Amino acid sequence: SGPPPVTRYNLNNVTITNDPVANRENVLVLTPMARFYQGYWDNLLKLSYPHELITLGFILPKTKEGNAATIELQKQIAKIQKHGLEKERFKSIIILRQDFDPPIPSQDESERHKMANQKARRASMAKARNSLLFTTLGPDTSWVLWLDADIIETPPTLIQDLASHSKPLTVPNCFQRFYNDEKKAMDERPYDFNNWQDSPTAQELSSKMGKDDILLEGYAEMATYRALMAYMYEAGADIHTEVPLDGVGGTALLVKAEVHRDGAMFPAFPFYHLIETEGFAKMAKRLGWQATGLPNYKVYHYNE
Ligand code: GDP
Ligand code: MN
Numbered sequence: 201s202g203p204p205p206v207t208r209y210n211l212n213n214v215t216i217t218n219d220p221v222a223n224r225e226n227v228l229v230l231t232p233m234a235r236f237y238q239g240y241w242d243n244l245l246k247l248s249y250p251h252e253l254i255t256l257g258f259i260l261p262k263t264k265e266g267n268a269a270t271i272e273l274q275k276q277i278a279k280i281q282k283h284g285l286e287k288e289r290f291k292s293i294i295i296l297r298q299d300f301d302p303p304i305p306s307q308d309e310s311e312r313h314k315m316a317n318q319k320a321r322r323a324s325m326a327k328a329r330n331s332l333l334f335t336t337l338g339p340d341t342s343w344v345l346w347l348d349a350d351i352i353e354t355p356p357t358l359i360q361d362l363a364s365h366s367k368p369l370t371v372p373n374c375f376q377r378f379y380n381d382e383k384k385a386m387d388e389r390p391y392d393f394n395n396w397q398d399s400p401t402a403q404e405l406s407s408k409m410g411k412d413d414i415l416l417e418g419y420a421e422m423a424t425y426r427a428l429m430a431y432m433y434e435a436g437a438d439i440h441t442e443v444p445l446d447g448v449g450g451t452a453l454l455v456k457a458e459v460h461r462d463g464a465m466f467p468a469f470p471f472y473h474l475i476e477t478e479g480f481a482k483m484a485k486r487l488g489w490q491a492t493g494l495p496n497y498k499v500y501h502y503n504e
Pocket of ligand 1: 231232233234235259260261298302309312324325328347348349350
């Protein structure tokens with residue numbers, strides 16, 4: 201027996217086109233997961249992109265909650281990969297357990313969103329996303345779809361629809377359904393405020409900040425006057441309307457794999473006073489890749 205065989209990949213043969221199904225392009229769906237939501241899983245199974253081209257990657261914290269979520273996730277995976285129909289099965293699935301602890305034990309929405317908790321929480325999320333990305337991105341990956349574990353409703357054609365724009369980073373508008381007590385009916389409201397266009401006020405604020413300070417969006421204490429995609433939704437308008445973005449969220453985000461291969465990742469430290477997904481958009485931009493938002497294309501976040 202001679203030396204071990206060498207596997208060669210020509211990255212220029214890995215296409216990234218606006219018709220990824222026809223071109224048999226591989227998609228990596230990456231999900232940081234603190235809790236398992238059945239709605240997320242059911243929605244994922246309904247995605248009409250050919251499952252044999254989809255690799256799923258998960259990272260879960262080693263907390264009590266993370267342990268419970270891992271068990272539930274594995275149970276659901278076994279159902280599909282072992283007993284599901286051929287066309288339901290995914291190409292491969294990777295589960296990672298985080299090697300560091302989250303900074304705050306509580307995961308309640310109000311606690312999570314307290315401004316004082318943001319820097320440590322977002323830094324920890326950035327590290328989780330980077331660990332997941334750097335251990336799963338393969339030489340044959342064309343696209344990376346970031347999809348949070350609490351995104352419970354998207355069109356089944358999510359991947360095809362976002363990819364059809366053929367942009368380096370494409371972000372739908374993340375909303376949340378809720379019961380409106382005044383109207384006595386179900387209603388919906390914008391959820392993800394990390395998709396924004398920069399403003400002179402935010403620029404001014406960041407120019408006066410200490411080097412380790414970060415700008416946050418969605419806090420009255422820190423009015424940035426950025427234009428938020430969350431508020432750009434127009435009922436009945438074209439779902440494929442595009443707007444340029446300077447900051448993005450990670451609830452649902454399609455990225456051309458070459459953007460990550462170029463080195464764009466989620467800074468766990470202030471990068472131009474931005475962190476995690478917002479820092480990622482900035483880093484991508486510095487590498488020449490512009491983010492695009494789709495204000496009228498909605499996906500839905502779980503309501504606690
Ligand atoms: P929010 O929607 O902005 O409040 O953020 P979430 O708390 O929902 O977090 C975003 C995503 O990361 C979700 O998919 C969570 O399940 C997941 N997540 C939250 N905390 C952790 C963590 O400590 N480790 C990992 N691996 N995932 C986490
Ligand atoms: Mn969430």
